[in-house]
Amino acid sequence: MKLILLGAPGAGKGTVAKLLTKVDGSVQISTGDILRGAVTAGTDLGKEAKGFMDAGDLVPDELIMNIMGERLLEDDCKAGFLLDGFPRTIPQADALEVLLEKIGVELDMVVNLDVPRDVIYDRLTTRRTCENTDCQAIYNVKSMPSKVEGVCDKCGSATIQRADETVEAISKRLDTYDEMTAPLADYYDKKGKLFTVAATSSDKVVEEVTNNL
Ligand code: AP5
Numbered sequence: 001m002k003l004i005l006l007g008a009p010g011a012g013k014g015t016v017a018k019l020l021t022k023v024d025g026s027v028q029i030s031t032g033d034i035l036r037g038a039v040t041a042g043t044d045l046g047k048e049a050k051g052f053m054d055a056g057d058l059v060p061d062e063l064i065m066n067i068m069g070e071r072l073l074e075d076d077c078k079a080g081f082l083l084d085g086f087p088r089t090i091p092q093a094d095a096l097e098v099l100l101e102k103i104g105v106e107l108d109m110v111v112n113l114d115v116p117r118d119v120i121y122d123r124l125t126t127r128r129t130c131e132n133t134d135c136q137a138i139y140n141v142k143s144m145p146s147k148v149e150g151v152c153d154k155c156g157s158a159t160i161q162r163a164d165e166t167v168e169a170i171s172k173r174l175d176t177y178d179e180m181t182a183p184l185a186d187y188y189d190k191k192g193k194l195f196t197v198a199a200t201s202s203d204k205v206v207e208e209v210t211n212n213l
Contacts, residue, residue: 001026001213002105004083006184007113009173010124012199014138016113017084019206026080029071030136031064031088036162037133054163056172058180061091069099088181093188110188111209113199117174124170132157 001024005013017028035053038046045067049059068086071077087093100107115123123140130137130152137154139146146153164173188194197208 001080001082001209002108003081003209004087004107004110004188005085005113006110006181006188007199008115008117008120008177008181009170010120010127011113011115012123012202012205013084013113014136015144015202016111016199016205016209017082018138019202020082020209023206023210024080026082027076028082028084029068029077029086030084031059031067031086032084033133033136034067034071035059036136040133054169056164056169056176058088058176061089061095064088064092065095068096072099072105073103087184090183090187093184107193108213109195109209110184110193111205112185112188112194112196113205114196115199119200120174121170124165125167127161127165128159129162130155130157131160 001020003020003026005017007013014028014030014032017030020026021028035046035049039050039053040046045063048063052059064086072081087096122142126141126143128139128141128146128150132152132155135152135155135157137152137159138144139159146159150159151157152159164170185194185196195209195212197205199205
């Protein structure tokens with residue numbers, strides 16, 4: 001499948017994407033995971049992105065398009081891809097359209113994960129993420145705890161709170177989402193690609209998405 005997962009921070013894009021990879025081998029491409037990996041590795045990209053990310057701001061479109069322009073050409077994308085956290089602005093969506101047209105790929109749908117704000121705050125303050133940048137498994141101390149507290153089930157690394165999970169950064173990320181990313185719902189609705197789903201249960205989202213492909 002070839003999907004975009006749209007939704008506010010904490011809506012469950014990463015969780016749903018990981019479940020969908022198991023359906024048909026489509027690959028999850030998370031710009032957030034790629035950027036966090038670059039920050040940990042201390043690359044030029046990471047150094048440039050870190051300040052924006054920690055403050056809850058978006059990384060400049062040009063940096064993101066450089067990453068995605070290369071990533072979508074990699075071989076594993078031929079099996080399908082789940083875009084998690086990209087595009088996030090109208091210019092990114094326009095650039096993606098040009099890119100997909102160039103490589104002759106059509107999106108199946110844009111899944112808009114709809115979750116109430118109070119649920120989002122609760123999820124983000126209780127999320128834990130595997131610190132291993134090759135894993136980045138997602139847990140939640142309330143709804144999806146790891147078997148051993150603080151230890152990733154998949155790779156045994158520590159599970160941590162992300163640098164952008166302070167109250168200030170969460171608030172900024174939600175404002176940035178409303179201003180820059182939420183308009184993409186209308187953008188894709190006009191193209192007949194939008195599929196909005198109440199995302200209180202991730203398994204239900206997966207079921208609804210696969211039934212509507
Ligand atoms: P990114 O990593 O994309 O962060 P985000 O959009 O803020 O999304 P999150 O990862 O916080 O949440 P999610 O929706 O994936 O939720 P999750 O599945 O973890 O981006 C980080 C930063 O990178 C940005 O702020 C920006 O600076 C930069 N960036 C990235 N892409 C960019 C782009 N394209 N352009 C510019 N800048 C970019 O779930 C959250 C929690 O809830 C977890 O604990 C999970 O276990 C739990 N949960 C999930 N579903 C359920 C459920 N159904 N029931 C109960 N709990 C659930």
